[in-house]
Amino acid sequence: MLIAQLLVQGLITASFYALAGVTWGIIYRTTLTFHFSHQLVFTIAGYTAALLTAELKLHFIFAFFCSIATAIALGCSIDAFLYRRLREMGATKATTFLSSLGFATAGTAIVLLLFSSNPRSIKGFPAKTLSIGDVFFTTADVAMVAISLISVGLLLLFLRKSRYGKVIRAVGSNREMARNLGLDINKVYLLVYAIGSGLFGVAAFLFTLKNVAYPTMGVFPFFMSFTAVFLGGINSIAGHALAGFILGMAENLGMIILPGEYKIMIAYGILFIVILIKPEGLLGSKRG
Amino acid sequence: MDYVYHILILVIMYAILVQSLNLIMGYVGVISMGHAVFSGIGAYTAAILSIHLGSNFLIGLAVGFVFSGLVGALLALPSLRVRDEYLIVFTVGFQMVVFEFMLTARGITQGQGGIPGIPPAELLGISFHTPLRFLPLLAVMGLICFAIAWRVTHSPFGRVLKAIREDESACRALGKNTLFFKVLVFGLSGGLAAITGSLMAHYISFISPFSFTIEVSVFIIVMVVLGGEANFWGPIMGAAILMGITEALRFVPGASNYIDAAREIFYGLILMFLMIFRPQGILPEYSKRSKKIPIPKELLSRENGAADPDGIKRTPGRFQEENQEPILEIQGLSKSFGGLQAVAEASLKLFPGDITGLIGPNGCGKTTLFNMANGFMEPDQGAVYVRGKAVTGLAPYKLVTEGLARSWQDVRVFKEMTVLDNVMVARPNQIGENLFLLFLRPGRVAREERENYRAALEYLQLVGLLDKAGQLAGSLSNAEQKLVAIARLLATECPILFLDEPTAALDIDSVERVIQLIQEIAFRKDKTILLVEHNLDVVRGLVKKAYFMSEGKILAEGEPAKLMADPKLAEVYFGID
Numbered sequence: 001m002l003i004a005q006l007l008v009q010g011l012i013t014a015s016f017y018a019l020a021g022v023t024w025g026i027i028y029r030t031t032l033t034f035h036f037s038h039q040l041v042f043t044i045a046g047y048t049a050a051l052l053t054a055e056l057k058l059h060f061i062f063a064f065f066c067s068i069a070t071a072i073a074l075g076c077s078i079d080a081f082l083y084r085r086l087r088e089m090g091a092t093k094a095t096t097f098l099s100s101l102g103f104a105t106a107g108t109a110i111v112l113l114l115f116s117s118n119p120r121s122i123k124g125f126p127a128k129t130l131s132i133g134d135v136f137f138t139t140a141d142v143a144m145v146a147i148s149l150i151s152v153g154l155l156l157l158f159l160r161k162s163r164y165g166k167v168i169r170a171v172g173s174n175r176e177m178a179r180n181l182g183l184d185i186n187k188v189y190l191l192v193y194a195i196g197s198g199l200f201g202v203a204a205f206l207f208t209l210k211n212v213a214y215p216t217m218g219v220f221p222f223f224m225s226f227t228a229v230f231l232g233g234i235n236s237i238a239g240h241a242l243a244g245f246i247l248g249m250a251e252n253l254g255m256i257i258l259p260g261e262y263k264i265m266i267a268y269g270i271l272f273i274v275i276l277i278k279p280e281g282l283l284g285s286k287r288g
Numbered sequence: 289m290d291y292v293y294h295i296l297i298l299v300i301m302y303a304i305l306v307q308s309l310n311l312i313m314g315y316v317g318v319i320s321m322g323h324a325v326f327s328g329i330g331a332y333t334a335a336i337l338s339i340h341l342g343s344n345f346l347i348g349l350a351v352g353f354v355f356s357g358l359v360g361a362l363l364a365l366p367s368l369r370v371r372d373e374y375l376i377v378f379t380v381g382f383q384m385v386v387f388e389f390m391l392t393a394r395g396i397t398q399g400q401g402g403i404p405g406i407p408p409a410e411l412l413g414i415s416f417h418t419p420l421r422f423l424p425l426l427a428v429m430g431l432i433c434f435a436i437a438w439r440v441t442h443s444p445f446g447r448v449l450k451a452i453r454e455d456e457s458a459c460r461a462l463g464k465n466t467l468f469f470k471v472l473v474f475g476l477s478g479g480l481a482a483i484t485g486s487l488m489a490h491y492i493s494f495i496s497p498f499s500f501t502i503e504v505s506v507f508i509i510v511m512v513v514l515g516g517e518a519n520f521w522g523p524i525m526g527a528a529i530l531m532g533i534t535e536a537l538r539f540v541p542g543a544s545n546y547i548d549a550a551r552e553i554f555y556g557l558i559l560m561f562l563m564i565f566r567p568q569g570i571l572p573e574y575s576k577r578s579k580k581i582p583i584p585k586e587l588l589s590r591e592n593g594a595a596d597p598d599g600i601k602r603t604p605g606r607f608q609e610e611n612q613e614p615i616l617e618i619q620g621l622s623k624s625f626g627g628l629q630a631v632a633e634a635s636l637k638l639f640p641g642d643i644t645g646l647i648g649p650n651g652c653g654k655t656t657l658f659n660m661a662n663g664f665m666e667p668d669q670g671a672v673y674v675r676g677k678a679v680t681g682l683a684p685y686k687l688v689t690e691g692l693a694r695s696w697q698d699v700r701v702f703k704e705m706t707v708l709d710n711v712m713v714a715r716p717n718q719i720g721e722n723l724f725l726l727f728l729r730p731g732r733v734a735r736e737e738r739e740n741y742r743a744a745l746e747y748l749q750l751v752g753l754l755d756k757a758g759q760l761a762g763s764l765s766n767a768e769q770k771l772v773a774i775a776r777l778l779a780t781e782c783p784i785l786f787l788d789e790p791t792a793a794l795d796i797d798s799v800e801r802v803i804q805l806i807q808e809i810a811f812r813k814d815k816t817i818l819l820v821e822h823n824l825d826v827v828r829g830l831v832k833k834a835y836f837m838s839e840g841k842i843l844a845e846g847e848p849a850k851l852m853a854d855p856k857l858a859e860v861y862f863g864i865d
Contacts, residue, residue, distance in 0.1 A: 106554075106555075106557045109553040223381075276366060
């Protein structure tokens with residue numbers, strides 16, 4: 001039965017990583033900015049949910065939407081006030097990455113200073129343990145799987161079907177052409193940061209629901225999200241979701257052989273091997 | 289007093305560590321997010337060797353250097369196939385994996401508790417166990433590390449590193465195996481970082497995983513950036529300032545509880561605002577935009593672009609002698625992208641000393657053909673021969689060894705390098721590019737460097753840029769940059785040159801100058817040239833024979849004037865109905 005339990009755990013983690021993957025993926029694919037502050041967006045969204053429900057006793061569903069709103073506000077502000085300025089200066093990718101790294105470092109430390117390292121949790125959620133046979137999971141797990149997979153599905157649908165989705169894909173594939181078509185790149189970028197950050201806010205809420213909020217909570221989900229992006233292939237959002245899913249499954253099924261502490265090594269090992277064999281990633285294309 | 293020595297020791301240790309990262313970040317332009325871990329490898333190696341084997345600290349130092357160097361080289365290997373952003377991903381992963389390993393592999397690293405009781409460094413019966421005694425030892429080690437970094441960065445090897453930073457493809461097109469350089473410098477950087485770690489282990493006599501967290505890696509990055517990337521003294525500046533601030537924070541009353549958070553806020557903000565307001569750091573790479581270059585008198589007295597004493601070797605106007613072997617032959621090259629056939633069965637021949645044209649409307653496949661012939665793109669079918677030898681699919685840097693080099697339509701000079709360095713880096717077979725010979729044969733390297741200096745100035749004289757040799761290439765006008773690119777191409781000494789639209793985006797006078805120059809190159813320097821050009825006047829003036837390409841196929845060949853007189857081809861070219 002251990003296998004069945006690990007499979008269910010795998011599904012839970014996999015859905016979460018799939019969501020994490022597409023949130024950073026859509027940003028990186030479109031803007032080619034190594035948005036390191038994405039982890040801070042996650043942390044702030046998680047804290048928003050925990051503080052609103054625990055301190056202000058607000059309903060958790062209201063807090064859910066507040067998490068998303070905070071995430072969008074922070075993500076878009078970073079683009080509008082930091083990255084846009086650097087873009088206009090003609091900064092290199094490395095420069096933008098470093099400024100993002102600086103912002104994330106300072107921001108995480110500020111969270112630590114304000115709220116200490118004590119964990120915070122979301123209150124008022126009907127947390128229950130459920131079971132099918134010998135396999136156990138919680139209501140938070142169910143929420144995580146359902147909401148993650150629905151979010152990923154909606155995003156893929158949006159990118160494929162809607163007008164804005166097509167615009168985003170066009171900008172990601174060919175910046176010059178998009179500019180020639182008269183698209184306002186800054187607006188498209190802002191939209192992309194809103195989508196990516198908002199969905200990462202969803203992920204942060206789910207994470208805090210299942211676990212707790214703490215200052216460095218964003219580090220690991222962020223690590224998994226960009227690992228999924230490079231593993232899946234930079235250009236393919238579906239690839240990011242698939243890669244995230246594989247990473248989550250591998251992490252849990254890996255526990256059959258390895259102790260749980262080795263999950264980073266598993267993720268990194270998979271990435272290393274795939275990149276050596278297929279540098280463009282699982283679903284990536286060779287051109288562009 | 290011990291406290292002052294202690295601070296000095298920390299500054300020197302960090303300066304070494306920061307210099308090692310500067311080699312990668314400053315000179316190659318690649319960010320490593322896991323540099324703390326390299327020093328960790330050195331620290332653990334030293335600790336384990338000295339505790340379990342009781343060995344001399346120099347042995348631990350050397351083993352750590354080699355081990356960490358090998359790990360660094362291995363880490364750079366995937367960059368063989370992917371772009372630089374992946375190195376951020378791999379180094380973050382590396383940082384996290386090794387940190388986890390330090391925490392969990394209790395049998396080797398003693399886990400979270402770390403390794404206590406590391407004996408102090410000892411040499412010739414002297415024990416360096418107090419800060420005052422340790423300081424001279426550290427100073428000597430620091431001097432050695434800085435001397436190595438100086439030698440590496442102020443050498444032909446370092447020049448290639450900068451060229452990689454500026455434009456890796458252009459650097460490969462000059463015959464440099466850029467991966468090899470990256471792997472070597474990652475190895476060296478990892479090794480130097482390990483030296484700091486092993487010295488620290490002996491000095492503090494205790495190590496734990498928490499000395500090598502990602503926060504420490506970021507701290508080192510901030511020091512590199514603050515001091516000034518690719519500035520040799522920057523690391524000392526960065527380490528001194530940030531260590532000074534960190535220590536000063538300790539004296540703020542009541543700050544002890546917040547010191548870690550406060551420090552991180554502080555250097556996070558420094559990093560962010562530096563990138564906006566002074567990305568070059570306190571000490572920029574070049575203090576002045578122009579460097580004084582001593583120029584030999586006989587070069588100065590010669591008129592710009594005037595013939596050298598060898599005189600003109602051949603007379604223009606010779607055209608494809610019968611039964612002569614082609615120096616380069618392209619046979620049936622094809623390439624398709626998805627369903628689109630970009631090049632179909634294109635064949636052409638170049639004869640020694642000729643200038644051959646390749647013309648056709650936009651999007652006709654010229655660039656794709658060009659890229660395939662130069663090894664930047666793999667053909668689906670077909671072959672390329674240089675002097676009868678098949679060179680199809682060889683890497684660009686190997687094609688240069690075979691005698692085939694290219695220029696770029698978008699010029700691609702190494703902007704943040706002097707004009708002279710732009711040309712010198714292109715010189716072939718430099719033994720100074722070998723990291724080991726650099727240290728083992730300094731005399732030969734110096735002699736070779738003088739020859740290359742002289743040769744580079746000759747080429748700059750030829751293109752008329754002798755007086756700008758000391759300026760940064762990026763500060764020159766577009767036309768001048770094109771001339772730098774031509775001098776750089778000539779410096780490879782390749783007999784076959786592919787010129788990609790050398791007159792694009794130039795004013796009339798500059799076009800005239802470039803045409804003259806190409807003629808001189810072909811006839812005086814004995815080069816075979818394939819010229820891709822849009823400007824038909826340029827083609828007519830230079831070329832006796834041209835290939836006409838359209839929709840991926842070579843439609844016709846012959847004298848350009850005759851080609852353009854053909855109404856069918858003119859229609860294709862100008863789109864006249």
